[in-house]
Amino acid sequence: MKAVGYHVNLPIDNPDSLQDLELPAPTPGERDLLVRVQAISVNPVDTKIRKNSAPPAGQAKVVGWDAVGTVEAIGSRVANFQPGDRVYYAGSITRAGANSELHTVDERIVALAPKSLSDEQAAALPLTTITAYELLFDRLGVAPGGGAGQSLLIVGGSGGVGSILIQLARQLTQLKVIATASRPETQQWCRDLGAHAVIDHSKPLAGELLAAGLGTVDLVACLTQTQQHYAQIIECLKPQGRLGVIDDMQGLDVMQLKSKSISLHWELMFTRAMFETADMHQQGKLLAEVAGLVDAGRIRSTASTRFGSINAANLRKAHALIESGKAHGKVVLAGF
Template sequence: MRAIVSDEGLPLDDPRALRDAETPEPEPGPRDVVIRVEAVSVNPVDVKKRRSHKASRGPLTLGYDGAGVVVEAGSEVVGLKPGDEVWWTGDATRPGANAELQAVDHRIVALKPTTASFADAASLPLTALTAWESMFDHLRLNREDRGTLLIVGGAGGVGSILTQLATRLTALRVIATASRDESRDWALRMGAHAVADHRDLVAAVTDLAPDGVEYVFSSYTRGSIEAFAKVLKPFGHVVSIDGTDESLLPLFAKSASMHWEYMFTRSRYEAWDIAEQSRILAAVAELVDRGTVATTATRYIDDFTAEGIREAHRLVETQAMIGKVVVHR
């Protein structure tokens, strides 16, 4: 089959960074479905893994968001069959979705929204799972919870879907961060109640929430712990999706909690509740079909080749993307 592979962590303009290749078709296990991939989106994790890939590990197939059609189901697969239109986020330890076919554990796959195209559907799985796990697994929020949630990186892929989920599924007030006019407008369109300029985070958030915020979600954590500590109320919570190696001591005096969200944890360790990801995707699909949640795709590339994927990586590398970029057939 045809796939897009990376040979080595090289600059994007190097042909070996991403190239078209013929690779063996996946050999599914009993719990796998084999999916014909119709669309993928590119996330910061794709860029990170491409840049760090070592040539000694052999060709790497990236792609961690997908939408497509099941063509084969293993003997232990329940709830999915050939012909089903599905969406998923893959397993970071297995070949990804930048290929004609991908084998995925059925417990992290769900039927895609019926009202969404493959391209629009592919923009959501990784970010929706990240946002949902942040809110409900880490922060333990429910529909009655009040207070203020600060979303650092409000116009990005995760920030866009988190804003929608938080404003529609909880009673929280949402402050998103942005600096450019277009990113501010996008954050408000996603449902944010207010937007803070992240270039002077403490002053901007203090103006909007003088008593502080209960929750911080961060896509850009490095160098920000002290600022988070200043805007948090006592016993507040921070959820980070990018990690940091700096001291968390500024959070200590407020008895604040730090949470790490890594969407691939369930699949990487085959956690006892791995099927929770399928249930989350099914719940989000229902929200999309009801019109409660909208696609976050803002750029569509009709070129499912190395050149199309390369252009998507280039857009993500600017760190100025609003919403998500999708590559489709």
């Protein structure tokens, strides 16, 4: 089968950083679906793995944790899908990625793809949707339909996770949603997705909130550069507020949270699949819920940039854009 992967960790401007490959087709395990991949999207995790995770000697590593495709075969214990089903999912970081013609994935973290979206549009959603949903409801502890009288500050509102988090918070809670973005086009993107207000994270956050007449907030979802914004976030949060984070940080001083009794919550959407937790099936369930919201016209795809077919040259361009920090929404590719 065709695939895109790498043998050594290289900068993305090196032609060998991602290569077109021919690999054996995978065999589904007893809980697996064998999916013929039709579209993918690219996430920051793809670039981090490509730069830092070396494959075993003599082998290639395939990344990619967002896919839409058609089920070709199922394992002996699969209960909820049949060949021919059109599905979407993010997969598991402990398994091969989906930048390949055929891919295996545990059925518990899969759902039928939204019927109203193209393959590219649907491929933009799974990883960021799971991250945003778990961050909002499981980590920050907002009750579905709740949040009346409370405010949520989303730092990095125009990125992949922020773009879906704005929508989920508006559609499924009563929170006042404040997003951050630093450029006119990304600020407008956040407003179009439903943010009640947008402030500039290139300026001190507390000052921006004050200038907008917003004051302190109850919840913060910091999706990028948490260390850079950390002191300002603490200033912005009300006493007993909650801070949810997804990015990598070294040496974060949690003692700074003590005086306000601020709680810190990590979100990694791969945790359930990585440890095969008892509630692993909740990821498939939430993806099914969001597919219903999409088909009802309440949630829109966050696909914003299309790079053509799935091959090494196009994926190198996609990785380069993600690494530049200038992408908004999601980068998608379709077809081999």
